[in-house]
Amino acid sequence: MRETFVRNKVLSVLVIILLLTNLLLLFFFVWNKPADPARTSNRSRGGEVMQLLEKEVGFSKQQLDQYKQLKEQHWERMKTSFGELRTARDNFYKLLNENSVADSVITAAADSIGSRQMEIDVQTFRHFREVRGLCTPEQLPHFDSVVQHVMKKMNNYRKSPPKEDSLKR
Known part of the structure; x- marks a missing residue:
């Protein structure tokens, strides 16, 4: 050989x-596995807001540090709210296991989801109000524009078209 x-x-x-x-x-x-796209997008979204605040709004190093603190506090509050929303949705869809469910029970469970979502939106609104308070008068118009841009992106992310149903093939 x-x-x-x-x-x-x-x-x-x-x-x-x-x-x-x-x-x-x-x-x-x-x-050398590729990065998880969900984690990457979440990380980049948070970094994207900081970049926008720095580049578009003109945040100083001190303002960025204050923003980081506000963001950390905001997400600590939001963890609980997201957990409660997830539980409310789980409880709602567990009703599918029941043979018969009164409309009032379905409505109450849906209202529970709605109230949790409302809490999340109010907390997010208050968070952006706090961040807006960090701006100088010259930065306010830029900040308002950036926030509208970020919120539109968040809404488009939530309303992304559903993936193709594998059962319809």
Whole structure:
């Protein structure tokens, strides 16, 4: 066998190169997994707001530090609200397991979801009011424009078209 490799040096070198290339590809596919798109988009969205505040509104380093504090406080409050909203939705859809459910029970469960969502929207509104309070009078028009842009993006994200239903194929 060794004699065959010696006789066909070119072929031997090509086999070794192909083997190394395959190992390299295997390494990249197994150990170099792409980032989770959901996590990346969440991270970039938070970073995007900071970049907008810095570049579009003209926030100083001090204002950005104050914004970071407000943002952390806001998300601590929001964690509870999002958990309550998730629980309200879970309870609502658990009603599907019941054979018969009164319309009043369905309406009460839907109202519970609505009130939780309202709390989230009010907290978000108050958060942006606090951030707006960090602005100088010259920055206010820029901030108002940026907030409208961010809110439109958030609403478009929530209203993104549904993915294709696999059952309809």
